[in-house]
Amino acid sequence: MKYKRILLKLSGEALMGNLPYGIDNERLKDYAQEIKQAVDVGCEVAVVIGGGNIFRGVAGAAKGMDRVQGDYMGMLATVINGMALQGALEDAGVKTRLQSAIEMDKVAEPFIKRRAVRHLEKGRVVIFGAGTGNPYFTTDTAATLRAIEIGADVILKGTRVDGIYDSDPEKNADAKRFNSLTFDEVFDKNLKVMDMTAFTLSHENKLPIVVFDMNRAGNLLRIVEGERVGTLVDL
Numbered sequence: 403m404k405y406k407r408i409l410l411k412l413s414g415e416a417l418m419g420n421l422p423y424g425i426d427n428e429r430l431k432d433y434a435q436e437i438k439q440a441v442d443v444g445c446e447v448a449v450v451i452g453g454g455n456i457f458r459g460v461a462g463a464a465k466g467m468d469r470v471q472g473d474y475m476g477m478l479a480t481v482i483n484g485m486a487l488q489g490a491l492e493d494a495g496v497k498t499r500l501q502s503a504i505e506m507d508k509v510a511e512p513f514i515k516r517r518a519v520r521h522l523e524k525g526r527v528v529i530f531g532a533g534t535g536n537p538y539f540t541t542d543t544a545a546t547l548r549a550i551e552i553g554a555d556v557i558l559k560g561t562r563v564d565g566i567y568d569s570d571p572e573k574n575a576d577a578k579r580f581n582s583l584t585f586d587e588v589f590d591k592n593l594k595v596m597d598m599t600a601f602t603l604s605h606e607n608k609l610p611i612v613v614f615d616m617n618r619a620g621n622l623l624r625i626v627e628g629e630r631v632g633t634l635v636d637l
């Protein structure tokens with residue numbers, strides 16, 4: 403196994419599947435199966451999910467809402483997604499814990515690093531909800547922060563495209579995909595991997611990032627077992 407402990411970042415939008423809003427139950431089940439495959443080979447899996455399928459603070463602010471209020475709504479949306487994924491994983495027979503950066507003890511444990519690590523060591527999937535717990539951040543930053551805190555080997559950013567391209571592959575048919583990049587190359591070429599706060603945090607803490615297609619069955623397991631899938635960003 404190449405990666406013993408991973409932090410999987412899923413966007414909220416990925417959970418929508420083909421729906422215009424909310425959570426697609428089939429997609430949720432597929433993701434639970436993908437994660438189960440990694441758990442079954444002994445990989446320790448932590449997950450951060452976004453909330454973009456439900457609410458984004460910037461979208462609220464664009465319509466005149468107070469940004470901080472909107473960001474807290476976004477964070478709560480990530481807890482809803484986390485609970486949905488938790489349910490799907492448990493249905494698939496995977497043991498889980500949900501930890502929230504905003505305390506809500508009826509539905510989630512508070513985020514406690516040592517406890518999260520202990521869960522991982524016992525083979526439980528740990529889902530981190532409510533982002534960083536602070537407005538003006540993103541779940542990419544939360545994913546990077548948690549990955550560093552729990553000592554993950556890598557952050558795996560599951561998207562609907564199969565890696566990092568020199569231009570948007572959904573808009574440009576000639577877009578070229580990179581197999582691997584250094585952090586400096588990403589800066590130099592001004593490529594969009596994660597927002598700058600998240601990316602800088604990864605770089606400074608030497609945490610590799612793999613961007614890959616989460617909708618292709620078996621990809622997560624392939625990466626965990628060392629196959630070169632998607633685009634790797636490393637030192």
Ligand code: UDP
Pocket residue numbers: 412413414415451452453454455457458459460472473474475476477479480532533534535536537538539540541542544
């Ligand atoms: N958010 C926040 N602080 C965080 C993480 C998230 O305020 O640490 C809010 C922010 O409003 C964001 C929303 O939660 O727009 C949903 O997260 P994100 O946009 O990262 O989700 P994704 O794009 O991955 O679905």
